[in-house]
Amino acid sequence: MDGAPHGQSTQDTEIVRLGGRSWLAAAFKGWRGRCPNCGQRHLFTAYVKMASACRSCGQEFEPFRADDAPAYFTILVVGHIIVPLMLVVEKQWFPALWVHAALFLPGTLALSLMLLPRIKGAVIGLQWGLNMRPGEAR
Numbered sequence: 001m002d003g004a005p006h007g008q009s010t011q012d013t014e015i016v017r018l019g020g021r022s023w024l025a026a027a028f029k030g031w032r033g034r035c036p037n038c039g040q041r042h043l044f045t046a047y048v049k050m051a052s053a054c055r056s057c058g059q060e061f062e063p064f065r066a067d068d069a070p071a072y073f074t075i076l077v078v079g080h081i082i083v084p085l086m087l088v089v090e091k092q093w094f095p096a097l098w099v100h101a102a103l104f105l106p107g108t109l110a111l112s113l114m115l116l117p118r119i120k121g122a123v124i125g126l127q128w129g130l131n132m133r134p135g136e137a138r
Contacts (some may be wrong), residue, residue, distance in 0.1 A: 023129030030125020031118050035059055043124065048117050050124065064127040065134060070120035077119070078111050 026036035033043050038057035045051045048070075053060050087096060087103055095103075127133075 021129045023126055026125040026129030027122045028125070030121035030123070030128070033117065033121050036125040036128040043121050044117060048120050049121075056071065059128075061124065062135045064124050066120050066123040066127075069123050070116055071120045074112055074116045075122070077115060078108060081111065082108050 029036045029039050032042060035042050035057060037059040038054060040056035042051055043058060045112060050061050050066075052062055060137040082104055085107075086100060089100070089103070093101060100113070107122045
């Protein structure tokens with residue numbers, strides 16, 4: 001016995017649990033700003049404004065809400081990149097505060113602006129891949 005219900009293999013149980021979707025592939029498609037269903041570039045209509053539906057396959061995006069998660073994950077990632085760099089620069093060269101500001105404020109801003117739509121797309125893709133919809137009981 002492999003631990004699955006009678007008559008089902010573990011693999012069948014896993015597919016049923018995830019709704020037959022590859023959540024990793026869906027998150028990666030979302031990272032690239034593409035529809036998690038068909039892979040066409042229609043997830044966003046503007047910088048981080050999510051389209052209501054995919055223009056290619058008609059997949060509705062309205063039920064999938066990222067809310068504040070992309071901002072939190074962006075802060076987490078950017079902080080783990082910028083802070084160690086700041087500490088290394090400080091320990092190696094002891095620059096003035098204006099040098100830190102000149103180096104790391106634009107770097108933080110650029111990295112945040114680059115990552116935010118990608119992380120938002122990944123969160124939406126992950127929600128689609130796991131078939132997560134608000135208000136539905138599991």
